[in-house]
Amino acid sequence: MIKMIYNTFFQRSLTSVRDLTRQDFELLFDVTDKLIQHNSNYNICSGKTLGCIFFEPSTRTRLSFESAMSYIGGNTLATSNILSSTQKGESLADTIKIISLYSDVLVLRHPLDGSSKFASEISTKPIINAGSGTEEHPTQTIQDLYTINKETKKIDGLKIAIVGDLKYGRTVYSLLYGLSSYDVTVYLISPEALRIRSDSIYDIKKKLQLTESTELNDYIHDLDVIYVTRIQKERFQDKEEYFKVRGSYVIDNSVIKKLKKNSIILHPLPRLDEIPNNIDTSKHAKYFKQAEYGKYTRAALLGLILTKNGFEHK
Ligand code: CP
Secondary structure (H helix, E strand, O other): OOOOOOOOOOOOOEOOHHHOOHHHHHHHHHHHHHHHHOOOOOOOOOOOEEEEEEOOOOOHHHHHHHHHHHHOOOEEEEEEOOOOHHHHOOOHHHHHHHHHHHOOEEEEEEOOOOHHHHHHHHOOOOEEEEEEOOOEOHHHHHHHHHHHHHHHOOOOOOEEEEEOOOOOOHHHHHHHHHHOOOOOEEEEEOOHHHOOOHHHHHHHOOOOEEEEEOOHHHOHHHOOEEEEOOOOHHHOOOHHHHHHHOOOOOOOHHHHOOOOOOOEEEOOOOOOOOOOHHHOOOOOEOHHHHHHHHHHHHHHHHHHHHOOOOOOOO
16 A cells, blocks of 8 residues: 555646655655556546647657556547647637546647646646646656666766757756756756756756766766757757757767666657667666656556545555
8 A cells, every 4th residue: 555645746737847846756656666566456547537738749748648547547538739629720728728628637738838837727627747848848757757766776866967958858957857856966968059048947056966068978987877868950940050969969889888887878758869779778778668657657647636545545
């Protein structure tokens, strides 16, 4: 049985990792562990419906949410910008209002910063942010932190490099907000043109030991976690600028040889050329495991939002 602390997620929206405490993460990790261990006893969301609204492409987030909802006994309805009446000019506000009539919880991915916060203010049902512009991707962070904790047995004390597109990568910001609940050292490795947006991390700079650099090689021998990100071509206004930074960091065999014995490589995926396929069989490569954990961390989140005590008696 899960040792339950107060369920702070019940009927609550999740639009930003800034709203999560260390205790919230620990509750999610605990429930996720139980879901993975007892894989058929959690039919706690029977009769509940998840509404998925994806206005940007997705493979992992959307399908892991659907899979997660099914895993805890619920069902899903889904729409996108292509399939919905937004094609006829219907507003996002009306789309959210209508889908909240048919669902118990909504998941929204949208190209605009602030879209999930906006949706949470008009929806009658909880909203989960599945990616809002370049701003945040909170459920990715839950699975990232769960993976780090699971694969390295701790988070406190780790040396973590976040590598690649730190300017446009929304997973980066949510991850930094999440890591600010822990005692970690973070190296922000990017090309000059893709440095972290300083104003977006202003309030967590005091909580995290942060070092910015363009040189992964200077730190690689000492890292516990290398969190690699894709350079986000679709967010560049000028595609020439993209081609200047494409391929800046490639985690190939020459990099792998420099890693500490137990260090892990993560990536929110999708990847392009930043991690070649031949690295997938390396003992350090944990990014597919990370994607798999996403199903269970999302099932934990959905179950906690939809049921006050659903996991307590299992
Ligand atoms: N990591 C992630 O958000 O992947 P998708 O874009 O495929 O959902």
